[in-house]
Amino acid sequence: MSLNYSDVFPADRTAAVNVALEKTFGNAVISEVILLTGGLSAASVYKIIADNRPYVMKLDIPHAYTAADPFEKVTRAAAAGIAPPLRYKSVKAGIIISDFIENKPIRSIYSGSVLAVKLAEAVKKIHAVPYAVPGADLKETIDHMLAGFRRNHILSGPIPDECLKRYEKVKMLYPWQDTDKVFSHNDLNPSNILCDGEDVWIIDWDTAFVNDRFLDLAGVANFFIHSPEQEAVFLKTYFGEVNDYKISRFYVMCQISRIIYAMMMLQLAAQAKPADYAHDQHMEGVHLKDVGSLLGSGTLSLATYEGQFMYGKALMNEAVQQMRTTRFEDALLSLDSR
Structure with a gap:
């Protein structure tokens, strides 16, 4: 059974988050969602456990589709193997999902x-x-x-x-x-x-x-x-x-x-x-x-x-x-x- 995370994400972003999670993980079990950062930044970052694997979801400001894709930089960096692998991106929804790096300083x-x-x-x-x-x-x-x-x-x-x-x-x-x-x-x-x-x-x-x-x-x-x-x-x-x-x-x-x-x-x-x-x-x-x-x-x-x-x-x-x-x-x- 998947985690009920309706109270974890902002109410006005829940529908878009649901779409992102479904497209990224399909029927995978979402067992944990943890807010990593928030506050003054316009973006919030969450750690998501899907089928026992960790991922990162970033909720940024939604944008209209334009030539100046605000996620283009991280997309290119991920393709170059210097940013964590990318799993989902929606400029319109302001959502990006990537692999979670278990950091060792x-x-x-x-x-x-x-x-x-x-x-x-x-x-x-x-x-x-x-x-x-x-x-x-x-x-x-x-x-x-x-x-x-x-x-x-x-x-x-x-x-x-x-x-x-x-x-x-x-x-x-x-x-x-x-x-x-x-x-x-x-x-x-x-x-x-x-x-x-x-x-x-x-x-x-x-x-x-x-x-x-x-x-x-x-x-x-x-x-x-x-x-x-x-x-x-x-x-x-x-x-x-x-x-x-x-x-x-x-x-x-x-x-x-x-x-x-x-x-x-x-x-x-x-x-x-x-x-x-x-x-x-x-x-x-x-x-x-x-x-x-x-x-x-x-x-x-x-x-x-x-x-x-x-x-x-x-x-x-x-x-x-x-x-x-x-x-x-x-x-x-x-x-x-x-």
């Missing part, structure tokens, strides 16, 4: 050079997906985020001032108009990188579009690549041949990526700030490795104001520390001389 399976190789191969798979729809201009997007940061007055003082000043130099020298663009995920944080014990899978393709290839490389590296040896293997696996320009551009983008994530975290914190609460302006001693450990242990959560605010501070501090280095100055010179 990738750092618990791979480490060192092997981890670097696996991640670089995953990024290469993403960037090989045939897709041609561009997104927002990266430089303009960052300018918009920084303008919002200034308006919010969430942080002030020497570190934020230095970060913004150094970024202005980066903005002048980085090759934003390079036409060598690829299909980019744009948000390769650890929660979007799954591992089943062998293969790497990427989820949450909502923000994917054609973009600068170095953005994905930097995003992955900032979370997972923590030694010169790993970095060398990571870049060689991705590029094959590596030169000073590629290394320099990668390193500069690593700091741009940290600034982007810092702005995102601080924006979330600004929205979540308790009423009449003054943001703590103290920046000294808020290090990424320490905050990262607190997040990893569960002591601090990115679902909270405190977690978002502390992580934003730590990311900004790390970006500033890296932008003070000789390596960073040399990297900018390399970009400038190109």
Whole structure:
């Protein structure tokens, strides 16, 4: 007997869900439906057990059929073997069903050079997906985020001032108009990188579009690549041949990526700030490795104001520390001389 899930899904989506489940699973027994995410996002994600096998159903905003299929990105990524296999898609209903990946944190399976190789191969798979729809201009997007940061007055003082000043130099020298663009995920944080014990899978393709290839490389590296040896293997696996320009551009983008994530975290914190609460302006001693450990242990959560605010501070501090280095100055010179 199938599970009665009429109270699990929103009432206005139940009919479409029934169609999706019937077309995907036929007479299979649906024994469990669990809401995985929800809240502020327009999409809700459910784990479904059908005939003792797990799947994922995502309920997004229903769309009319147009040339700009909002599920086209995940469809192409699944066909390329980098997103979990797709079982059902309806743009009109805003429903997609795919295999559920029993995630084993990738750092618990791979480490060192092997981890670097696996991640670089995953990024290469993403960037090989045939897709041609561009997104927002990266430089303009960052300018918009920084303008919002200034308006919010969430942080002030020497570190934020230095970060913004150094970024202005980066903005002048980085090759934003390079036409060598690829299909980019744009948000390769650890929660979007799954591992089943062998293969790497990427989820949450909502923000994917054609973009600068170095953005994905930097995003992955900032979370997972923590030694010169790993970095060398990571870049060689991705590029094959590596030169000073590629290394320099990668390193500069690593700091741009940290600034982007810092702005995102601080924006979330600004929205979540308790009423009449003054943001703590103290920046000294808020290090990424320490905050990262607190997040990893569960002591601090990115679902909270405190977690978002502390992580934003730590990311900004790390970006500033890296932008003070000789390596960073040399990297900018390399970009400038190109």
